[in-house]
Amino acid sequence: MKINIQLLLYFFLFSLTGFAQVEEVAPPDYIKTINFKGNTPETQLPILKLGEYVILEFDALNGNEDDYYYKIEHFNHDWTPSVLFKSEYLNGFDNQRIRTYENSYNTYQIYSHYKLTIPNQFTKGLKVSGNYMLSIFNSYDELVFSRKFMIYEEDASVGVALKRARNIEYLDQKQRVDVTISPNGAAFNNPMQTVKIVIVQNNNLNTAIKDLKPLYTVGKQLIYKYDTETSFWGGNEYxxxxxxxxxxxxxxxxxxxxxxxxxxxxxxxxxxxxxxxxxxxxxxxxxxxxxxxxxxxxxxxxxxxxxxxxxxxxxxxxxxxxxxxxxxxxxxxxxxxxxxxxxxxxxxxxxxxxxxxxxxxxxxxxxxxxxxxxxxxGNFYQTENNYKVIVYYRDLGARYDKIVGIGEGTSVNISN
Structure with a gap:
């Protein structure tokens, strides 16, 4: 009986750690200017089409010319670990040393600049869409920092419209995001359960809105026309x-x-x-x-x-x-x-x-x-903000959450 209790305790602890939501790890003081991008000007939170490249650059100010290694992991829509084996989502190998680096030139502050591009000769590419974490380790296999990124497929069209809040109390302060999702092929199976969306303002995952169900459907279309549930504070121009x-x-x-x-x-x-x-x-x-x-x-x-x-x-x-x-x-x-x-x-x-x-x-x-x-x-409804809508779908019997579409909108032409 004692052994059975210990086994139950082991599996309980494993379930708590194995399925916990993962968070990004901030870098130490000597790591600066982490520039993480794809084929867009943004320097954080790359959202890439399957097959596109991603670039990570950063500076190490300690002057040691240390070796750094990278690992890639796949996650579900809620950033819990997916059940996929690495060979199912990664073509090639990770846990490789970052080989491209240069020392600063003609600067008061000495630093080493590191650059990682994926795909490369070792990591040939990523096979499936979804949430990913890129983690950087030192030569002692200690985690230095990590960054989230997303890979998507074009299986659905995502319409994004920016409106003023309906609540009169926040009419001049908030911006509402209306979303329309249209699958490019067959209709989504049981979309109330299988489709998840995340709405991100200005590439800031800390303020993202998630876990919303479609308000209603029209044919194959999924309609999200909430008021408070999809409203963001407008903020002010930076x-x-x-x-x-x-x-x-x-x-x-x-x-x-x-x-x-x-x-x-x-x-x-x-x-x-x-x-x-x-x-x-x-x-x-x-x-x-x-x-x-x-x-x-x-x-x-x-x-x-x-x-x-x-x-x-x-x-x-x-x-x-x-x-x-x-x-x-x-x-x-x-x-x-x-x-x-x-x-x-x-x-x-x-x-x-x-x-x-x-x-x-x-x-x-x-x-x-x-x-x-x-x-x-302050918060003003006129503020120009960028919004991205990420659509996840796990079909019946599937083992991971695909990102089937990305929508983007700006509040520059916000309407009532």
Whole structure:
């Protein structure tokens, strides 16, 4: 009887660990500028058609020229491990060393730039669509960081329309996403159970909406026309700065200084929640590495200490304020927290960032670690945001969740 209890306990613990949702692992301080992309300008969250390539680039600032290895894993729609064997989703081998790297050239900050392209000579490609995790390990087989990406097939057409909220309370603050899914072939079997969608705003999985069922069907079409269930806070256009010329004050930079590295001091930003919306084109939280004097910015762009400052306000003076953007994959940690200076009545922090053009905003982090993006910059229905809709389908008897279609829309032409 004792053995049976131990076996039951073992299988119970295995079920808890084996089917837990996986989360991305943030990199250590010496890993910077993780640029993860496919054939689109976005530098995070690649969503690729089956057969397309994906590129991962990052810098190691420790100067050790370490060896790094990569592994690829397949997951279900809810980011629990799939039951597929590696040979069923991977053509070739992973757990290979990243062989393409170069050292920085003519920079104050020494770093090694690593680049991984998949497919390559060892990893020939991915066989099936779905959710994937790319994990980077050091030579001691210790996990350094990981990133999620998606592979899709074109088995369905996904229509995306942006509307204002129906709830009068949030009419001027929220954006609603209407979705129409049309299979290219036969109708989906039992779509209420087999079809899952995820709606992503500005490539930020932290705020994604998921686990929605079709509101109704028309023939083969699946219609999602919810109000509150598919509504996002509109937010505001991102702030931005550019420091492609490290020796001069550029857009958003008030003045510079040269110490051990260059320091860029940005203009002090003001809260915008209590101001009218102003159209100010951005790149939806993204960033671009660039250097005005470089032929290859990936190894010739320097690292700069960027100093952020925000004027304080009664609504958030005693709150937990962070700088937020795709420059670190929307991670909230100690490095992004702003410190309040009572004498100047401002919040400030500094981040070591590679030269380029950056979007950022200021957010309030609540006690439960939830992020309030509108507390400082406000929420406006007019804000231009990008939305992606990812459609998963597991047919009857199938062993994994396919991504059968991707839809994309922007709120630039939002309607009532």
């Amino acid at each position: 702030l931005y700065f550019e420091n492609k010329d490290v020796r001069a004050a550029n857009t958003g930079v008030q003045f510079i200084d040269l110490k051990e590295l260059y320091h860029n001091y940005l203009f002090t930003n003001m809260p915008r929640y209590n101001r009218p919306y102003t159209y100010n084109p951005d790149i939806n939280g993204n960033y671009v590495i660039t250097n005005i004097d470089a032929e290859d910015p990936s190894i010739e762009a320097d690292y700069v200490w960027v100093h952020f400052s925000l004027s304080a306000d009664d609504t958030y003076r005693n709150k937990n304020v962070h700088v937020y953007g795709n420059f670190n994959n929307y991670v909230i940690d100690e490095s992004t927290q702003l410190i309040y200076d009572e004498n100047r009545d401002t919040f400030s922090t500094s981040l070591l960032l590679k030269q380029g053009f950056y979007n950022y905003k200021y957010v309030v982090v609540n006690d439960d670690n939830s992020v309030n993006e509108g507390a400082i910059d």
